[in-house]
Amino acid sequence: MKKFSSLLHNLILTPSRNTKIKLLQDYFKILDINRSYALAILSDQLSFQFIKASKLRELVYKQVDQHLFDYSYDYVGDLAETISLIWPTKKEGKSQNLYTLIENIKKIKKSEINTEFSKILSEISNNERWTLIKICTGGLRIGVSERLVKTALADQYNKSVNEIEEIWHGLEFPYENLFKWLKNETSKPKIDFKKLFHPMMLANPIDEEKDFKRLNANEFQAEYKWDGIRVQLMVSSKSVSLYSRTGDNISSAFPEIIENTKGDAVIDGELLVGENFKPFGFNDLQQRLNRKKTSKDLQKKYPVFIRAYDILFYKGKDLRKLYLFERRKYLEKFQKENKTNQIDLSSIINFSTWKELTKYKNNLNDDLNEGVMIKLKKSEYLPGRKRGNWYKWKKNPKLVDAILMYAQRGHGKRSSYYSDFTFGVWKENELVPIGKAYSGYTDKELLVLDKFIRNNTINKFGPVREVKKEIILEVAFDDVFPSTRHKSGVAMRFPRIYRIRWDKPTNEVLSIEEFKKEFKIG
Amino acid sequence: MDFINHQLFIKDINVHIDPILPKKTAIITHGHADHARFGHDHVIATRQTIDIMKIRYGDKCAKKFTPLRYGQKYSIKNYDFTLYPAGHILGSAQVLIEKNNHRLVITGDYKVGKDETCKNFKLVKCDTLITEATFGLPIFQHPDPKDEIQKLIRSVKINNNNCHIVGAYALGKAQRVMNLLRQQKYNETIYIHGSLEKLCQYYSKEKINIGKFEKVSSKDKSFYEGKIIIAPPSALKDRWSRRFPNPIICMASGWMTVKQRAKQQGIELPLVISDHSDWNELLDTIKKSKAKNILITHGQEDALVYFCKKQNLVSKPLSIQGRSDEEIE
Numbered sequence: 122m123k124k125f126s127s128l129l130h131n132l133i134l135t136p137s138r139n140t141k142i143k144l145l146q147d148y149f150k151i152l153d154i155n156r157s158y159a160l161a162i163l164s165d166q167l168s169f170q171f172i173k174a175s176k177l178r179e180l181v182y183k184q185v186d187q188h189l190f191d192y193s194y195d196y197v198g199d200l201a202e203t204i205s206l207i208w209p210t211k212k213e214g215k216s217q218n219l220y221t222l223i224e225n226i227k228k229i230k231k232s233e234i235n236t237e238f239s240k241i242l243s244e245i246s247n248n249e250r251w252t253l254i255k256i257c258t259g260g261l262r263i264g265v266s267e268r269l270v271k272t273a274l275a276d277q278y279n280k281s282v283n284e285i286e287e288i289w290h291g292l293e294f295p296y297e298n299l300f301k302w303l304k305n306e307t308s309k310p311k312i313d314f315k316k317l318f319h320p321m322m323l324a325n326p327i328d329e330e331k332d333f334k335r336l337n338a339n340e341f342q343a344e345y346k347w348d349g350i351r352v353q354l355m356v357s358s359k360s361v362s363l364y365s366r367t368g369d370n371i372s373s374a375f376p377e378i379i380e381n382t383k384g385d386a387v388i389d390g391e392l393l394v395g396e397n398f399k400p401f402g403f404n405d406l407q408q409r410l411n412r413k414k415t416s417k418d419l420q421k422k423y424p425v426f427i428r429a430y431d432i433l434f435y436k437g438k439d440l441r442k443l444y445l446f447e448r449r450k451y452l453e454k455f456q457k458e459n460k461t462n463q464i465d466l467s468s469i470i471n472f473s474t475w476k477e478l479t480k481y482k483n484n485l486n487d488d489l490n491e492g493v494m495i496k497l498k499k500s501e502y503l504p505g506r507k508r509g510n511w512y513k514w515k516k517n518p519k520l521v522d523a524i525l526m527y528a529q530r531g532h533g534k535r536s537s538y539y540s541d542f543t544f545g546v547w548k549e550n551e552l553v554p555i556g557k558a559y560s561g562y563t564d565k566e567l568l569v570l571d572k573f574i575r576n577n578t579i580n581k582f583g584p585v586r587e588v589k590k591e592i593i594l595e596v597a598f599d600d601v602f603p604s605t606r607h608k609s610g611v612a613m614r615f616p617r618i619y620r621i622r623w624d625k626p627t628n629e630v631l632s633i634e635e636f637k638k639e640f641k642i643g
Numbered sequence: 644m645d646f647i648n649h650q651l652f653i654k655d656i657n658v659h660i661d662p663i664l665p666k667k668t669a670i671i672t673h674g675h676a677d678h679a680r681f682g683h684d685h686v687i688a689t690r691q692t693i694d695i696m697k698i699r700y701g702d703k704c705a706k707k708f709t710p711l712r713y714g715q716k717y718s719i720k721n722y723d724f725t726l727y728p729a730g731h732i733l734g735s736a737q738v739l740i741e742k743n744n745h746r747l748v749i750t751g752d753y754k755v756g757k758d759e760t761c762k763n764f765k766l767v768k769c770d771t772l773i774t775e776a777t778f779g780l781p782i783f784q785h786p787d788p789k790d791e792i793q794k795l796i797r798s799v800k801i802n803n804n805n806c807h808i809v810g811a812y813a814l815g816k817a818q819r820v821m822n823l824l825r826q827q828k829y830n831e832t833i834y835i836h837g838s839l840e841k842l843c844q845y846y847s848k849e850k851i852n853i854g855k856f857e858k859v860s861s862k863d864k865s866f867y868e869g870k871i872i873i874a875p876p877s878a879l880k881d882r883w884s885r886r887f888p889n890p891i892i893c894m895a896s897g898w899m900t901v902k903q904r905a906k907q908q909g910i911e912l913p914l915v916i917s918d919h920s921d922w923n924e925l926l927d928t929i930k931k932s933k934a935k936n937i938l939i940t941h942g943q944e945d946a947l948v949y950f951c952k953k954q955n956l957v958s959k960p961l962s963i964q965g966r967s968d969e970e971i972e
Contacts, residue, residue, distance in 0.1 A: 130902070133902055133906055134902070134905055134906055134910065134911050134912070134913070135911060136909060136911070185781060186953075188946075188949055189780075189781050189946055189949065189950070190781075192780060192943070192945055192946040192949070193780045193781055193782045193946070196780055196782070196943065197782060197901055197903065198903060199902075199903055202901060202902055202903060203782060206782035206783075206784070206900065206901070207781050207782050210784075251902070536901075536903045536904075536907075537903075537904060537907070
């Protein structure tokens with residue numbers, strides 16, 4: 122465990138990609154079972170059922186005064202790090218390796234978690250504690266992507282990273298077949314591709330200035346960018362399953378799709394809520410997300426369907442090496458053969474110049490799409506975000522000026538800075554908050570805002586600072602919905618700071634009534 | 644606590660402690676720039692603090708200087724002032740102010756732990772304690788500086804094609820790092836940024852063991868492979884640091900406790916070496932001082948105020964102007 126935790130410690134502090142790769146490779150030179158655990162952790166495949174953030178808070182409150190912990194957490198901005206630093210250090214016990222430690226934790230009974238897990242935390246070093254808590258809460262956020270880990274492994278053993286990528290989702294802990302193949306002791310692991318989630322092809326944002334000069338419009342096709350969630354649907358005569366873009370099996374949440382689809386294919390598309398293939402909007406879709414089971418009532422109120430735009434396999438045949446326009450023919454064929462109320466096709470927009478496409482992108486009357494996708498007609502289906510094949514071109518965001526009201530310290534790489542901003546608009550002579558944003562600004566703007574907040578705090582509510590109402594933020598957002606949960610009656614989707622309006626006096630900011638009117642909220 | 648106000652100002656006799664702006668009479672606890680400023684009429688401090696002020700700001704940085712030995716009493720009207728070692732840096736002092744049997748101690752910046760580069764902290768019992776709180780959160784529990792310095796020595800051994808640039812405040816921390824290296828038998832020449840030279844020379848003159856050092860010069864890049872260079876933190880991101888071969892950026896500071904902070908500042912090898920008291924030392928000092936009235940300044944006041952109140956001590960934060968929370972030397 123000492124070795125692994127010092128690996129994570131070094132990884133988080135190293136800015137250089139090459140050094141990170143070297144650190145990973147040095148670690149993976151170990152030959153025992155610990156490396157399998159390390160790989161599972163680094164690719165976010167290991168978690169403990171009982172030990173989540175809320176449990177950890179409960180445990181730490183038993184060790185230290187709650188207020189002192191809260192002050193500290195506000196300052197540090199990272200739960201794992203705060204707990205690891207504040208946890209009273211007892212005498213360190215015998216050093217355990219990663220494998221033993223994790224297996225011991227897995228064996229803890231739910232009823233004994235409080236005492237047993239606390240005991241473990243007390244007997245390990247600061248850095249090990251940090252590592253262990255990171256493992257428990259998942260998502261290490263140490264600046265190492267799953268892709269980088271694969272790259273390090275591929276490099277170390279002279280394989281291509283795409284080869285690892287292809288079989289990745291078919292591998293299982295402890296990855297023995299992977300390590301053996303890497304060392305050329307066996308052939309490449311055989312994976313049943315029909316049962317396997319295939320990493321999705323992703324798009325890059327288009328650079329309007331550079332790309333449109335460079336790219337030939339005739340070589341591309343466009344589709345609307347639907348505002349749902351990306352899914353992969355796997356159908357065969359034996360089973361139907363649905364995966365999210367990260368490869369999680371989400372079949373049980375969408376029984377109507379599973380029950381009604383037929384055929385033999387792997388389909389890529391967007392899951393939407395709507396009726397007769399007319400989408401309702403993201404707010405409605407949210408009612409169906411993050412659920413393990415779905416009631417009949419919910420299915421009726423928020424019916425889902427898939428808008429398909431690509432096909433990876435058709436009747437066992439791997440189509441991924443074919444070009445997009447060729448795959449499209451298979452997709453149309455599949456859809457014709459297996460008509461259901463659950464699948465329709467994403468239609469193709471005809472255009473001959475980029476300028477012509479702009480109208481489609483900015484189709485402001487239609488809130489159901491977020492812009493357009495631009496895809497190379499001759500693109501193979503490649504996992505990841507390969508440049509030059511698929512682009513997304515988002516609509517211009519909606520913009521509103523609002524007044525900075527409250528600020529809070531950020532987390533992660535923005536910890537210590539006041540970087541979470543709550544802003545509002547007028548309601549008679551008072552301000553009412555309409556949203557909160559923690560991105561969009563430049564590093565320079567963040568420093569200016571941070572300084573302003575420190576020097577202009579008029580009130581403190583725990584970690585929240587109320588500031589003088591002097592700064593106007595132009596806020597960009599994707600959409601806004603009515604909300605009963607917020608005092609203002611509105612909820613924004615993905616608000617971010619677009620710029621600081623130094624030029625504008627605060628009395629020119631809209632009132633909540635004007636805001637609702639402008640963005641058509643009843 | 645009725646004779647001193649929130650600016651550490653005794654109106655009665657027109658005396659300030661560590662004032663930011665030029666004043667008539669200023670008692671200076673130590674030579675760091677957020678405490679010792681240019682342009683007072685009369686400076687009262689330890690001899691070493693006065694020397695340091697002269698090195699930094701020139702011989703004429705004040706019109707008149709009164710050096711005090713630790714423990715020597717100095718009176719102005721019915722106020723008695725005595726300086727006691729604060730263990731922060733060379734020459735650093737706490738100020739005991741006595742009036743009509745009330746004893747008030749201003750700790751200035753202090754650390755309780757051992758340090759060969761200055762006189763070690765002396766606990767002074769009092770009725771009112773004005774304590775700093777730079778590391779006033781329970782997450783700050785400083786490790787043994789010897790272990791931290793060993794990390795540096797080990798890294799130098801392993802990465803002998805790199806040079807290690809250690810960010811350390813020019814006054815105090817830099818020399819402490821050098822001294823710690825010597826304690827751990829690192830006997831190579833230590834290379835220093837130009838801005839450290841005069842202060843290092845002064846420490847040597849005061850018989851502080853910082854060993855052999857040399858100003859960085861425009862030598863061949865490869866010369867600095869395997870060497871340790873000490874520079875003020877501001878130089879780490881400067882063009883200055885690019886002249887060195889594959890530098891590993893290190894930083895010696897109590898802030899390095901928090902990984903996320905180290906990461907933000909691009910520090911690859913954080914060394915938790917602090918010249919301030921950590922949480923437990925702050926609590927311990929408060930307890931042992933027997934003071935019933937605790938005022939807290941410089942740093943993370945909230946948690947410490949909360950703690951004192953729980954102990955039934957009268958406590959409030961002093962918000963002293965011109966001091967931001969996190970840029971303290």
